[in-house]
Amino acid sequence: MNRKTLFEQIKQKKSFLCVGLDTDPAKIPAHLLKEADPIYEFNKQIIDATQEYTVAYKPNIAFYEALGTKGWESLQKTLEYIPKSIFTIADAKRGDIGNTSSLYAKAFFETMDFDSITVAPYMGIDSVKPFLEFKDKWVILLALTSNEGSMDFQLTRSAEGKPLFQEVLEKSSKWGTPENMMYVVGATRGEKIAEVRKIVPEHFFLVPGVGAQGGSLKDVAKYGMNSECGLLVNSSRGIIYASNGEDFAEAAGKEAKKLQEEMAVLLDKYLSL
């Protein structure tokens, strides 16, 4: 999917919500466990209940690969079930020497037809470039993550006082363009999002950390929105585990709707959509 189509979807749905499919067999409702593929059945019902409110789905690949062959099958079926108008993110956090990255790109962009993949920047340009060679596919590079440990490296400063995340943004933004590269920026970092926005004014940000991790949607919009929205805000557990009873899909739909309604207000406020 290209940037224009993504922005059209955001305007049409008045939403920049990404629903995270972090589907854990230990957390899905008991009545689904009798199904042949409980993970797929859970995802299918979550997708049915939330697709009206969301512009992206983000399966976290760890939850599927931990289950071996069956997990990969559930992932493939889930991907095929997601409507083509909705942006898909393989949250796989890959990146390796060039020839290996080429095969990761082939796995997620050709063998599976994801629109985008999260990539770690640590190994540098040759580990990222192979993902950028696919038309209308996206690299979502980790820039400033939502976890505590982001302080260990990302926020440490060079002798000149520049934080590492700034170096990553400045350098990597020359590898691709705002048409094929986004950045992960955690919602838990509040006003830091403004610093990132100054360095990369045009790029989309994938923003995890609202919901279960406590980040503020209002702050994300205030500090991060640009003229084409420029945000995909993810919530995983806050939506998909809103209930663990038979009403799980309905409860997920309600949570997604609540976030979409807040997003519609913020889009009106900052973009007059």
Ligand SMILES: O=c1ccn([C@@H]2O[C@H](COP(=O)(O)O)[C@@H](O)[C@H]2O)c(=O)[nH]1
């Ligand atoms: O900085 C990051 C990068 C990725 N994630 C991922 O996003 C979701 C968040 O899930 P919640 O349940 O909404 O907290 C999850 O898949 C993480 O691996 C992140 O949280 N922070």
